[in-house]
Amino acid sequence: MIQTLFLLASRSAWSRKGSLLLLLLSVITSACLLLGIDLARQSAKASFSNAVAGTDLIVGAQTSPVSLLLYSVFRIGQATRNVPYAEFERLEQDPRVKSALPIALGDSYQGFAVVGTKAIYFDQFLYGARQNLQFAQGRAFENYSVGKPAGVLFEAVLGAEVAKRLKHKVGDKIALSHGMQIQQTEPSHADKPFTVVGVLQPTGTPVDQSVHISLAGMEAIHVDWAAGVPVPGAEIPAEYVTKFNLQPKSVTAVLLGLNNRAGVFRMQRELESRPNAALSAILPGVALSTLWQTVGVVERVLLFVAALVSVVSALGLTSVMLVTLGQRRREMAVLRSTGAGPRTVFGLLFLESALVMWVGVALGVLVLALGGAALAPWVQAQFGLQLVGLKELGAGLLAVLSFAAFGSLLGLVPAFQAYRNQLQDGLNPKTN
């Protein structure tokens, strides 16, 4: 009986495939929209938390937690003030601190952020499931100390995406720009080019979009600069910079890993109350959830719109089914005269709505899974976002399942209408 129902429903549906295909498309689109929004949301959350996995505290100049998090980790926005280098050294020597990684921002290379740091960054920075950075090619830059040749200063390690997009390999020379200038005829630090000494493996974090140089190197390209512009007539060639004091004066932020994570709140309070330092110390997890709360409104609006679109497409399906019932009375009468009872006809109509819904939703999930896989490299390159797998989309999958269930339930309306028609009409199709 069920087999007969399926056979009839699918054959009948196939004979009207033109209009059903359009309905199917609208269901697919709705399912993709529902899932896609969740995919973007979960991917953003996963990427953001991956990037701060190994960091217990982020220390920067006094500012709001969210903006400190955004500029220090995600290179979004700019710091207005910096942390004095002496404060960084104090943190470095603090017995409670396991790792203190300085971050000095402000320069860029072809739109990618330049990060001034120390060589230990490559050993101690943790991301994702507390993984270490790995080199795809080459090595870390060398820490500079007085007496070493000037070449040591101008070594750079590229994030995976930078190397891939700009087709760089170890040995290439790159010229940095001051600030975040994207396209300019002449990079403003072209007088002191850097040599690529290493390329990192992809991490799915902002590290991939960063160019890493030493703090001393960053100092060196600015020796002949003052107040953000080159001092006219005072150009100092790269080979002479070693004659100057290259001790950094400040860093933008410090990523702290603690020996004992339980002490994180005490440490935070203590850092923020340090006299004369005006520091902010934030817990990345807390700052992230503040960020998500802020973004949550937008997220909810998007979900609400997606839900509305889904309701509209389910209603569209139902109304088309209702309209076509009039044209299908003959079909229903033939079915009845050959022995299909009103319940069979009810089942047939319900099955058709349900088939369109579930097939549409299944195809929508498939489209999103395939599309997600196909677009993942592009999204990674464009937005630095690593798309999560479908199995991470609990809420999204629940939403599309509810959508399919809701649409199927609405299918009861035309089914019931057909049932009633069946009882009213006689057996003879010509009576219509």
Place this chain on the structure above:
Amino acid sequence: MTLAVLRCNNLVFKYASSGFELRIPEFSMQAGDTVFLEGDSGSGKSTLLNLIAGVLLPQSGHVSLMGQNLSTLSASQCDSLRVDHIGFLFQQFNLLSYLSVLDNVTLPCKFSKRRKQNALMQAGTVQQSAERLLNALGMGKYLNQSVSTLSVGQQQRVAAARALIGQPDLIIADEPTSALDAGHQAQFVQLLLAQAAEQNTAVLLVSHDPGLAQHCAKRQHMGQWQA
């Protein structure tokens, strides 16, 4: 006495809206009977057929199908009794356009166990039974064709095969030849009746064309039953 296939007894049916009334003191059909039922449009033919099918219920008296009083059955019992024992054949649009000729013919066997059993006993498989009937009706060449490619006359033969499959006790043929051209009407009725006789199926042939009456054993006029 053998069980009557169909029996109407002291049947009264009245439409409240129009005042039209049908009174049938006694009408019955035995196995293998062929009855020609004539009457103008508006004479209550469709009403009678709906009463026999159990779609309408009489105000008094009763209709029995295979000895079962339809008034005492639930709607779904009535549905299954109908498909088990009656094959229907209408003027036009008898077929589902999205099924092949063969699938259209076997449809009643999907809804009725009894007719499936009968078909199996007759020919081994439902499909062979359908093929046999289609061959007998001259439609053997079109088994897997889409019904929309057939002429009206061919479609009626397919519908006849469907009414016959699984050896129902009664076939109700409601103006089955009205859509056919004059030359083919008699031929079609003869084919239908011959196949029905072969499996001892009674036929109630409803038509406004008196010329077809000669093919049936009995003749009944609706006029006798109008109040």
